[in-house]
Amino acid sequence: MTTKAYGAHAADQPLQAMDIERRAPGPRDVQIDIAYCGVCHSDLHTVRSEWGGTRYPCVPGHEIVGRVSALGGEVTRFAIGDVVGVGCLVGSCQRCASCADNLEQYCENGFIGTYNGRTDDAPGHTLGGYSQRIVVDDKFVLQIRHPEAQLAAVAPLLCAGITTYSPLRHWNVGPGKKVGIVGIGGLGHMGIKIAHAMGAEVVAFTTSEGKRQDALDLGAGAVVVSRNKDEMRAHAGSFDVILDTVAASHSLDAFTALLKRDGTLVLVGVPEHPHPTPNIANLIFARRTIAGSLIGGLAETQEMLDFCADKGIVAEIEMISAQQIDEAYERMLKSDVKYRFVIDSASMAGG
Ligand code: NAP
Ligand code: ZN
Numbered sequence: 553m554t555t556k557a558y559g560a561h562a563a564d565q566p567l568q569a570m571d572i573e574r575r576a577p578g579p580r581d582v583q584i585d586i587a588y589c590g591v592c593h594s595d596l597h598t599v600r601s602e603w604g605g606t607r608y609p610c611v612p613g614h615e616i617v618g619r620v621s622a623l624g625g626e627v628t629r630f631a632i633g634d635v636v637g638v639g640c641l642v643g644s645c646q647r648c649a650s651c652a653d654n655l656e657q658y659c660e661n662g663f664i665g666t667y668n669g670r671t672d673d674a675p676g677h678t679l680g681g682y683s684q685r686i687v688v689d690d691k692f693v694l695q696i697r698h699p700e701a702q703l704a705a706v707a708p709l710l711c712a713g714i715t716t717y718s719p720l721r722h723w724n725v726g727p728g729k730k731v732g733i734v735g736i737g738g739l740g741h742m743g744i745k746i747a748h749a750m751g752a753e754v755v756a757f758t759t760s761e762g763k764r765q766d767a768l769d770l771g772a773g774a775v776v777v778s779r780n781k782d783e784m785r786a787h788a789g790s791f792d793v794i795l796d797t798v799a800a801s802h803s804l805d806a807f808t809a810l811l812k813r814d815g816t817l818v819l820v821g822v823p824e825h826p827h828p829t830p831n832i833a834n835l836i837f838a839r840r841t842i843a844g845s846l847i848g849g850l851a852e853t854q855e856m857l858d859f860c861a862d863k864g865i866v867a868e869i870e871m872i873s874a875q876q877i878d879e880a881y882e883r884m885l886k887s888d889v890k891y892r893f894v895i896d897s898a899s900m901a902g903g
Contacts, residue, residue, distance in 0.1 A: 556900045557683035558874045559611035563601035566878045567682070569900070570609060574687045575673050582630055582693045583622035584638065589681035590615025590708040590867070591893040592738060593799045594822070596881045598668055602824035607668055613681025614640040614666040615710040617696060617703050618897070627690045635703065637694040637857065638686060639710035640847045642666050642678060646691075654851040682874065684900050694854050697861040705866035708738060708892040709857060711847065712867065716743035716795060717856040718848035719818045720750060723793045727751035732787075732794035734778070734807060736763045736770075737884070739797035739820060741868060741891035744770040746856075747795075749863045755787060757794075757807075760887055770868075778806065789838070791815050801825040804842065808834040816841040867892045873899030 557572045577583045595612035597603050616638040620630050630636060643664030644656035651659050664670060667680030680686075698706045716739055725731050725747055733743040734757040747754045748771030756767035757778045767775040776783045787810050794807050798821040807817050808830060819827075819842065830842060848856065860866065868891045872880050880893040 553685070555683050555685040557611045557679060558877060558895075558900065559609045559679065559682060560599045561609050563599070563606065567599065569874070570611070572609075572611060572679050572683060573674050574685055577622050577624045577687055579624040579626040580690050581624045581687050582620055582627060582636070582690045583685065583687045584616070584618040584636060584693070585621040585685055586616055586618040586681055586683060586897045588617050588704040588707045588897060589613040589895045590711065590738070590869075591872075591877065591880055591884070591895060592711050593884060594711070595680075596884060597799075597822065597824060603822070605668075607677040609675070609679075610668060611679035611682050612667050613683070613895070614638070615707045615712070615894075616666070616681035616686060617707045617710070618686075621685070624690070629690055629695075630693065635696045635700060637696050637706070637710050638666060638681070638688050638692060639694065639714060639853055640666055641850070642669065642688050642692045643671075654849045656849045657847045682877070682895060684897050692850060694850070694857055697858060698866065702866050704871060704894050704896070705869050706857075706860075707894050708742065708867035708869065709860055710853070712738040712742040712892060713746070713860060714848035714853045714856050715739055715820050715845070716797070717746050717859070718852055719795055719820065719845035720747050720793070721852070722845065723816055723818060725750050725752045725793055729753070729792045730755070730790055732757055732791050732807070732810065733772070734794060734796040735798040735821065736760065736767055736891070737797065737799065737887060737889060738867070738892040741770055743795050743797060744772050745865050746860075748772070749859070749865060755791070766890065784810065789813075793818060795820060797821050799823055801827050803828050805831040805834055808840055808842065811838065811840045813838040814840070816843050819844045867894075869894045871896050875899065
């Protein structure tokens, strides 16, 4: 079935309207009419091939919410009209140890990403949520329990929400723990909200003086402008966990120095260029760890959506039309997004 989409034909091309084909739903497939799709910095990294390996045409988008419009005969979890979500994953082997542990994002045979993943469908790689419709294996479809009026602001939970929730859970963030969130963009602002809702003491680290008040309003107990050495020093050796969401290469040493003994700096940002080699003494002399974390599995993504629905958590969004995506990318590069752009899929109707 032909579907309207927005994508790029090459790394140096702007995004443009295009028609793509979606498969007819198979027995275990869910066809979703997309209402909204969030704009993740990973979309920009991929569409511009900053990580290499991008297949074109590239249609990004992995923060998808919409309504079920058709179902395969074997699907029992969903009904036509259900409000559902799709995140970063649309497939995994479902046989390896990671899949058995509900950690499909670490599938040992390679997960299938919602875009730029291998598929038998034309054109041979997956095409994402900057489109009006998508067909997904029902195992990779999430239930949305938020009020329908919040749907656009729920979309970013499907990547920004789970990418922060999963490491916060894994490293046991909760009451009595002091947590830093570095970079107050799409991921970081969700990290503040979620860590606060988990009961932790949250400190936001930003390079943008203008985000100070916002970070407090989002749930941070304190805000540090990370370029200010005195403000940084005041928190030396005090954090259990610091979650670094920054999308650009930067020194990690100023943050490892803020960890307690046995504290962990968790990297989730994936910059185009590597971070400078960290100072090893900062790690050795206080048994500190630098770790990484990738999105989250399906069960944990559903857990995060339900947690956010219970706590009334959604993203802070700025709605855009598909025609404004390139402009939104330029603003995202200037850290000028408060705090997630979301595409209104209805804007694609005109082509
Ligand atoms: P974003 O909205 O652009 O936010 C990134 C934030 O980093 C900016 O708002 C800014 O915050 C800070 N920042 C940007 N440039 C900086 C610089 N040169 N030095 C210091 N701070 C800087 O991006 P996002 O969508 O949240 O994604 C963040 C990163 O996570 C991207 O690399 C993305 O690909 C990656 N990601 C990873 C996963 C995963 O599973 N690990 C999942 C999704 C995304 P301030 O203005 O507060 O400084
Ligand atoms: Zn993402």
